[in-house]
Amino acid sequence: MYIGIDLGGTNIAVGLVDDTPKVIAQASRPTLSTRPYEEIVKDMAELCEEVAIKGGCSMAEIQGIGIGSPGSVDSKAGVILYANNLGWSNIPLVEELKKYFPAIPIAVENDANAAAYGEYAVNGNGAESFVAITLGTGIGGGVVLNNQILRGCNGAGGELGHISMVFDGEPCTCGKVGCWEAYASVTALIRQTKAAIEANPDSLMATKAAEEGKVSGRTAFEAAKAGDAAAQKVVDAYLTYAAEGIVSIINIFQPEVLVIGGGISREGDYLLNPIKEYAKKYVYGAAFCRTELKIASLFNDAGIIGAALASVQ
Ligand SMILES: [Zn+2]
Known part of the structure; x- marks a missing residue:
């Protein structure tokens, strides 16, 4: 048995993880991040004991505790x-x-590296080289080579969301402009959808957004599936941005397996198939590319499972 702690800016989520690896008991508390860190760690410790009790085991049976934390981490x-x-x-x-x-x-x-390691444990099939990306509010990424997380010299290696996509492009959360994240995250998709709604106020996409009272990452996808041409344009452009970044990642690592997670990945084959087609055309040495592209399966549990298993890596 292991314990994984997913430390976020809003919540501390803790899970008891078995050898499968599956999360078999969970508990969480708000981080309240302005507190002294000692208090946050005290809550972590109490949550560890709580999930052990919930899962019917004692702390003596825990083989390792792993924490996935945002930011730059010196794991050693x-x-x-x-x-x-x-x-x-x-x-x-x-x-x-x-x-x-x-x-x-x-x-x-x-945290992104921990989540990648979790996906690797479940979906990596023992691959020597593995990449996970998360198309969410931002774009997270993680690289696993020979069963080791590629940490980089400041502990945040594999920040794949910040590879450059457009010179002089849209501003990014990292302070740079033109990053992949600024074009292929859910945040970017919402921005692209809003702009298209403004330009096409009579579209089905605009009607859907008005009905729901908001624009989400699903608005354009759902309208496109219902035959809206303006929405299809948004989706096609978004998929091209997503695929362009993935092509660059494949060119750098030539991973055996590349897994796509995050909110948008719930679109499944509707997302995956066009990206596969694009990669088949544009990856360097495309005819010989053996990278297997997959949708992630762990969603929110990836961080907990990955942190738990990485504790004994
Ligand atoms: Zn950036």
């Missing part, structure tokens, strides 16, 4: 170097949690 030292949304710099997270569980191996990973 167990320190969060910098996490913008927690307001943290140089926080000795592992040392602090060790005070509660001195006998259990504890480790910390960047």
